[in-house]
Amino acid sequence: MTASHATRSLFEPILALNREAFQVGDYNTAYHLLAAALHAAQGEETVRRLYEVKTIAQNQLTWIDIDRPEYEHSTTSAATRGQSSIFRLLAKQAHTKLLFSQ
DSSP states (O other), X not given: OOHHHHHHXXXXXXXXXXXXXXXXXXXXXXXXXXXXXXXHOOSTTHHHHHHHHHHHHHHHHHHHHXXXXXSTTSHHHHXXXXXXXXXXXXXXXXXXXXXXXX
């Protein structure tokens, strides 16, 4: 198995771990798993996978902003430090990759 084939086959399991981490409130781990999924989003389904990562990042941030605004990487918390949420930045990275992969 080539490295790129192995990476593609990891996409779905990585997303499953992201969902699991997010559900138990481990948002930092969830973010890093979603970032890993962004890197694994390659091959024949690149566009669909990049869109999926972008959508998940946006949805998870929306949930955090509503239900856990005190979390250090919520939109509000990040803004108090003059920063953007890491979830928002990840969604932007996925969007940018989408623009260049079509």
